[in-house]
Amino acid sequence: MKDTYHDMKAVQAIAPAVLAAAATGAAIDLSGFDSAVLVVNTGAIVASGDFGVKLQESNTTTEADFADVAPADRLGAIPATLTANTTYRLGYIGSKRKRYIRAVVTKAGGTSIAVAAVAVLGHPAIAPVAA
Numbered sequence: 001m002k003d004t005y006h007d008m009k010a011v012q013a014i015a016p017a018v019l020a021a022a023a024t025g026a027a028i029d030l031s032g033f034d035s036a037v038l039v040v041n042t043g044a045i046v047a048s049g050d051f052g053v054k055l056q057e058s059n060t061t062t063e064a065d066f067a068d069v070a071p072a073d074r075l076g077a078i079p080a081t082l083t084a085n086t087t088y089r090l091g092y093i094g095s096k097r098k099r100y101i102r103a104v105v106t107k108a109g110g111t112s113i114a115v116a117a118v119a120v121l122g123h124p125a126i127a128p129v130a131a
Contacts (some may be wrong), residue, residue: 006128009121013103016116025103027061034123036092043114045084050109052080057098
């Protein structure tokens with residue numbers, strides 16, 4: 001069995017929570033890594049909750065500098081409306097690679113959703129990656 005533990009880093013993008021409104025995740029610094037995958041886990045959805053997740057990128061951590069990642073710069077897709085008790089993944093391959101990415105939970109309707117997201121950073125410039 002091959003080892004991936006020393007070749008990747010997991011960073012919390014959205015803390016596990018029951019959300020009743022849109023939420024913006026933390027800026028994830030990609031410095032020192034050449035790949036990233038966003039893993040989103042959902043739990044219960046209340047009152048026909050219509051929530052989605054999008055990936056944004058920026059060269060700074062300034063709120064106004066973040067923009068949605070273009071479809072051509074992503075691998076995979078996350079549906080516009082998330083399903084309860086499901087795991088999704090979305091790869092980032094930014095053609096004009098930005099230093100930071102973040103996850104944003106969007107709300108179009110309903111009451112709440114249990115959700116969390118982790119960014120898995122891979123292909124480190126220096127390995128093994130510290131725990």
